[in-house]
Amino acid sequence: MEDYNMPVTGTDIWYYYICHREVWLMKHQIAPDQEDESLDIGRFISEMYYKRDKKGMSIGNIVVDRIRQEDGQLVIGEVKKSSRYIKSAKMQLLYYLDTLRKMGIYAKGELLFPEERKKEMVEWTEEAKEELEQAIEHIRRIARMPVPPERKKIPFCAKCAYREYCWAEE
Numbered sequence: 001m002e003d004y005n006m007p008v009t010g011t012d013i014w015y016y017y018i019c020h021r022e023v024w025l026m027k028h029q030i031a032p033d034q035e036d037e038s039l040d041i042g043r044f045i046s047e048m049y050y051k052r053d054k055k056g057m058s059i060g061n062i063v064v065d066r067i068r069q070e071d072g073q074l075v076i077g078e079v080k081k082s083s084r085y086i087k088s089a090k091m092q093l094l095y096y097l098d099t100l101r102k103m104g105i106y107a108k109g110e111l112l113f114p115e116e117r118k119k120e121m122v123e124w125t126e127e128a129k130e131e132l133e134q135a136i137e138h139i140r141r142i143a144r145m146p147v148p149p150e151r152k153k154i155p156f157c158a159k160c161a162y163r164e165y166c167w168a169e170e
């Protein structure tokens with residue numbers, strides 16, 4: 001079982017840079033509070049601000065918010081609510097870029113923060129790829145833990161879908 005390469009998704013990557021406990025809960029399919037509004041807000045903002053673009057496009061098993069071409073190169077875009085978690089957003093997009101490269105598609109990425117009227121380009125590099133691989137390996141180690149990592153109070157807890165699970169008694 002040690003050699004089994006557990007699948008890791010873009011969502012896992014995003015949460016990895018926020019909270020390792022959340023990664024464990026998701027990998028163990030612990031259902032979050034389904035009525036939590038924070039689960040849908042990102043999609044809502046995407047629809048509000050980028051109506052003219054094709055949304056939810058998929059390439060293989062990657063689903064991205066936006067796809068366009070620039071100077072003959074594919075540019076994939078992710079719409080985010082704010083740049084507060086920009087590290088997560090960058091690494092998630094990098095994961096998509098890396099997956100596309102494995103399919104022979106050399107794309108660039110852009111992060112879109114419509115509420116802030118901000119855009120940031122993300123490019124695949126050897127260094128970024130190495131960081132990504134270390135994160136993926138660490139996610140697999142977290143997922144193999146028999147119990148979740150200790151909870152830690154961070155600002156994200158306030159809007160996390162697992163906040164009841166983690167902090168109900170407080």
Ligand code: SF4
Pocket residue numbers: 019020021022025151152153154156157158160161162163164166167
């Ligand atoms: S509530 Fe906080 S500690 Fe619990 S999973 Fe969410 S972010 Fe992590």
